[in-house]
Amino acid sequence: PIYNIRISVTSKCNLKCFYCHSEGFSKGQDELTLDEIKAIVDLASSYGVKTVKLTGGEPLCRNDIVEIVSSISSTPGLKEVSMVTNGHFLKNYASKLKTAGLKRVNVSLPTLDGLKYSNITGGGNIEPVLEGIKEACDIGLNPVKINMVLLKGINENEVDDMISYSAKVGAILQIIELEPVRIAAKLYNEYHESIDELEKMLSKRAKNVYYRDDMHKRKIFELDSTKVEVVHPIENTEFCANCNRLRVTYNGAFKPCLMVSGNEVDAKPYLKSKDYDGLRNAFLKSVILRKPYCIS
Secondary structure: OOOOOEEOOOOOOOOOOEEEEEOOOOOOOOOOOHHHHHHHHHHHHHOOOOEEEEEOEEEEEEEEHHHHHHHHHHOOOOEEEEEEEOOOOOOHHHHHHHOOOOOOOEEEOOOOOOOHHHHHHHHOOHHHHHHHHHHHHOOOOOOEEEEEEEEEOOOOHHHHHHHHHHHHHEEEEEEEEEEOHHHHHHHHHHHHHOOOOHHHHHHOOOOEEEOOOOOOOOOEOOOOOOOEEEEEOOOOOHHHHHHOEEEEEEOOOOOOOOOOOOEEEHHHHHHHHHHHHHHHHHHHHHHHHOOOEEEO
16 A cells, blocks of 8 residues: 655755765656646545655755645645755745644755765755754754765764764654665665664664554664664565555656666656546556565
């Protein structure tokens, strides 16, 4: 069953993180309109989808992002609208987004070192991100989750610092294993750091360890100071077997699996023509095309 959809509302981004998979799709034009996004959410909700996560690109690059959140947050049956953001514009948007109905945010933060951050993101400035995280925590876009992609030779020694920082601001740290999706094999081989040893370390420190049953059976390590959630897709059959999400690309295609290319179901023609029977059929076809895919 599908309980969660991730909608890429734009392919635009103000950063150029070298490990970014762009939700598994190439960048381009012809973004979904507000009305088209609303139509997709209405349809998905009618089939039992409970949560919507807005992604990109960088969703805050859209001028109408507050209107999008406001439009879909009141959808009958929907429990939560959340967002993944790089945080650069979050300080200015956080309060407006919460008022519009956004429940929580995930903020990408691979390092606390300003120079490293600039190198990873293609010239980004870390200060607005830290300010955005603080603002989101202060106004209650909770739980704020900090997404840290683990990168060998770059940030694998910063885990303790990231745990301390997350505890200080009142956020949950989510450590993500690098995936071989839309990045060169050379980059993956150079920067992939196995999450296994990290999980062993966290297990020793945790006062409680449990699984997030609603998403990939992810392990959550409850420490004295904060929680650490681990996203471990590599050589983990539980990860795909317990996936309950569907992706929607910025230009209106249903993507059954992030790891697989070429099986997208184009829904844009039905959205443009307001052919909602066609849209429904495209949605159901994409659900049928979902198959477990284990990265080894």
